[in-house]
Amino acid sequence: MEFPFDINQLFPERISVLDHTLEAGGKFAGRPDLQACCATVIDELGKASARAQQLPAPVTSASKMKSQRHQLYLLKDGESNGGRGVVTGFLKIGYKKLFLLDLQSVHVEAEPLCVLDFYIVESLQRHGYGLEVFDFMLQDKNLDPVLMAYDRPSPKLLSFLANHYHLTENVPQVNNFVVFKSFFLNRSGNI
Numbered sequence: 001m002e003f004p005f006d007i008n009q010l011f012p013e014r015i016s017v018l019d020h021t022l023e024a025g026g027k028f029a030g031r032p033d034l035q036a037c038c039a040t041v042i043d044e045l046g047k048a049s050a051r052a053q054q055l056p057a058p059v060t061s062a063s064k065m066k067s068q069r070h071q072l073y074l075l076k077d078g079e080s081n082g083g084r085g086v087v088t089g090f091l092k093i094g095y096k097k098l099f100l101l102d103l104q105s106v107h108v109e110a111e112p113l114c115v116l117d118f119y120i121v122e123s124l125q126r127h128g129y130g131l132e133v134f135d136f137m138l139q140d141k142n143l144d145p146v147l148m149a150y151d152r153p154s155p156k157l158l159s160f161l162a163n164h165y166h167l168t169e170n171v172p173q174v175n176n177f178v179v180f181k182s183f184f185l186n187r188s189g190n191i
């Protein structure tokens, strides 16, 4: 995804971690122009993700990021677009308090880290970029993906999780979240 400004100036790292400040390490302080560019990138990614999932409205936007304690991992390719860089995709995560049905269909309360939105630019899907950003997040959080919950996962995400992390046995829920069997086995006594 190309933008009419320098992506490498905004996001020096291959993967940037953004929070409610929308700042990669506080470097936009006193630079409203850079903050506005960053907001444009997040808004455009959110819209593209919603289109790809046929959602009625984006679940990711700059204004939502500012008001929610979520983290967004943004992946770029710094060499494309004449050296100005392009954005390849993003992964958004956050903690949610959930009422889940366990293996005995008993309601339990948990507050797992959840995958809330995930998108790789169409022409670059199935090239390993999703895995790159997801693995980066898992290392950053030092987390096993089976301990996460997945908000309304698309068929592509379910295939991705089965393929890369062998997550196949999900436990039916009454909400939009998907968790896998070992979520409960690995957390017994903790939730």
Ligand code: ACO
Pocket (backbone or CB within 6 Å): 049, 052, 053, 115, 116, 117, 118, 119, 120, 121, 124, 125, 126, 127, 128, 129, 130, 131, 132, 150, 151, 152, 153, 154, 155, 156, 157, 159, 160, 161, 163
């Ligand atoms: N059809 C079926 N499975 C797919 C597809 C597809 N078109 N694209 C990716 N996958 C799955 C497959 O398991 C694939 O492995 P395979 O090619 O051997 O079959 C695997 O993902 C490929 O892994 P990566 O290349 O690392 O994944 P990618 O870079 O494509 O990123 C992602 C995965 C983010 C799901 C991407 O396909 C995408 O943006 N899809 C559209 C948006 C979407 O559905 N996002 C998830 C929303 S749900 C949520 O966020 C909670």
